[in-house]
Amino acid sequence: MRTHGWSGSAPATDEEAVARILAAANKAIDARGADLSIADVARTLGVTRQTVYRYFPSTDALLQASAMASAAGFLDRMAAHLSGITDPAEAVTEGIAAAVEALPHDKHMGLLLGPERVGAFSAEVTSDVALAFAGSLLRRFDVDWAAHGFSDSDLDELGEHLLRIVQSFMVDPGRPPRRGDELRRYLRRWVGAALRLDHPSTRARG
Secondary structure, three states: OOOHHHOOOOOOOOOHHHHHHHHHHHHHHHHHOOOOOOOHHHHHHHHOOHHHHOOOHHHHHHHHHHHHHHHHHHHHHHHHHHOOOOOOOHHHHHHHHHHHHEEEEEEHHHHHHHHHHHHHHHHHOOOOHHHHHHHHHHHHOOOOOOOOOOOOHHHHHHHHHHHHHHHHHHHHOOOOOHHHHHHOOOOHHHHHHHHHHHHHHHHHHO
């Protein structure tokens, strides 16, 4: 790997280089949100822009990688918030509502679904990484999905649907935006109800 720069302390491996780039990007995101550049990160690390480009081909790629690196913490917070909710429809309703309310205040995760970078990231909402994130979130709910008749493929589709709904709220929150009980009532009626009307176990009995 390239050893030039790095303020006199070159990383020993490519993995360490990536970690240091992401750490510098995270600090910039904490300070300025999505308003950072490869040049900012390179300057912080004492390397050239070309060195950063070796690992991340664009600012958008770096922003997305930073957001995904923060996903574990976001999943932990969501799981704690949804702890004890065992009904699938209610868990999905509250999960979407909580994500919609939390993302505007989470500078890192908001980069994936927020309006600031929607032009760059909108196609990524159904990427393998994003779908894996949504599937992981659903599987951390206190819901016995199998007992309710949901297969792994059902959860994969539900995760995709969850991502699409959350992104739509991020891009256009509504006029005026729905919040609190009103948001949950809306989601319970139009999203949660669908899980009951088109429930896998109901289809099997039909």
